[in-house]
Amino acid sequence: MNSSILTSNPLTHALAPRVVSRGARMLSLAAIAAACFVGSAEAASTVTFSLVPSDTAAKPGELIDVVVHLGVSTPIGETAPEIIGAQFAVNYDTTQLTLEGGVEISPTLPWIMIPEATPAGEIVFALLSFPTIEPLDRASADVATLHFRVNAGASACATPALVSFDLAAGLAGNNVGLLSGDAPAIALSNLPAVTLDGIAPTLGVVPLTITVPTDAGSTYGAAVAEPSLTPADNCDANLDITSTVTLAGIPGGSAWPTQFPIGTSTVQWTATDDSGNFVVVTQTITVEPYQLLDVSVHFPGEFSRQAEFHNRWVRIKMGAYDAVHAVEIDPSTQAGSLTDLHVPVAASYSCACAKDTTHSLSDSALPAIVGTEYAVSFELLQGDSNNDDFVDVIDFSYYVVDFGPANASGRSNFNGDGNVTNADFAFISINFWKQGETCGGAATGNGPRARVSVKELRRAGNGQLAAADLNGDGWIDVQDIAHYLEHGVATVKNPEKARGQGW
Ligand SMILES: [Ca+2]
Ligand SMILES: [Ca+2]
Ligand SMILES: [Ca+2]
Ligand SMILES: [Ca+2]
Structure with a gap:
């Protein structure tokens, strides 16, 4: 030196x-x-x-x-x-x-x-x-x-x-x-x-890919939680982290938005160390063009406890949404639920309705927004076997025809015990003359029938229901119901099964 x-x-x-x-x-x-x-x-x-x-x-x-x-x-x-x-x-x-x-x-x-x-x-x-x-x-x-x-x-x-x-x-x-x-x-x-330092940082972004439905009540998109970021570097313990947001293809600045729009957005996360080395991780956020609906249905009355669950087909209508779902009904609570049904995006829904297409009247209710989903509950009164949304003598007729071991559809077997018996008649009796509530107003058709002639039934192709004319007077009416209460349907023999009319 x-x-x-x-x-x-x-x-x-x-x-x-x-x-x-x-x-x-x-x-x-x-x-x-x-x-x-x-x-x-x-x-x-x-x-x-x-x-x-x-x-x-x-x-x-x-x-x-x-x-x-x-x-x-x-x-x-x-x-x-x-x-x-x-x-x-x-x-x-x-x-x-x-x-x-x-x-x-x-x-x-x-x-x-x-x-x-x-x-x-x-x-x-x-x-x-x-x-x-x-x-x-x-x-x-x-x-x-x-x-x-x-x-x-x-x-x-x-x-x-x-x-x-x-x-x-x-x-x-x-x-x-x-x-x-x-x-x-x-x-x-x-x-x-x-x-x-020539070594770039690493950056963990969790979750890296997010797919969510549109928030209930929003026609724009969904609020999404910010990811967990895990930056690491060989030298720098305090990395500079920035983000670049692109909202469904449109530049969205650097801040995490309160809502992401419907579509696919990206957030580029960049971690830069003191020396200027950096890593870019791109997060993808997709907001699906539907909202979620949770449904709970309750059937008043008493279900058979012989089965752990009873399967029912329940039709759900809300706005443009219209679908039939299998619902497991817990006999101890008489209730079942459907979760995360995909319904069209709407700012609000003022009404939803549900109907067990083989057993119940329809019920309508006001959906609520719970968190980021819609939720609605229904009370399904049973007794409508022909799916016309009335409980009347026609349903009594089906009951008479169906009496005995229940058919595969479970029609007239309201308590789910495998047989059509007096226990099922109780549902018709309790709900007799009632009609369903639909979001569009009253049920369609001419209203509940107090009586129907055997002739009319035959003209309509439902001649098999004539078996319900228990007193043989050519009409099915409350007289036959009274006759049933007094004598039962033990003598009725009619293997032909009628078809429902559709709701
Ligand atoms: Ca470094
Ligand atoms: Ca009916
Ligand atoms: Ca039954
Ligand atoms: Ca009669």
């Missing part, structure tokens, strides 16, 4: 240190150099040499400058030293940095640089006032810049002193030259911690 260029330089090596006379304002370089590095033993001032990086983080291949800063601190009442030169001996880590562009004297400093020696890992240079003596007129100054390029394989996380003053050079290596004043104490402040 060339610890003191001033004492080894041919211009300076033969000169003994001394304080330059104030009267000699024009000096040779050698004379100025000779003026350096002297002073009394009493250090009134402190001169701090600092190495200041242009950035505290850089990527391999990037340039990074280190400014050599000189600061003078003089106690109150003391006279500041007149500094007319300085020399520096600096080491740097050649595994991380390459001196590229060398050493540059500050353009605002009225001094010159003695040609530096820069073997790999070492930088030795001196700055001198020349040819005129111009003492440093500032308490602090950036005096030189060291230009480095970060090595291709550099990897240093918050590493201090990648560039440092050469302590081995001692005062002979890092010192100032004086025109006057006491020799100051020299303090050396190395390069602070710098990160040299």
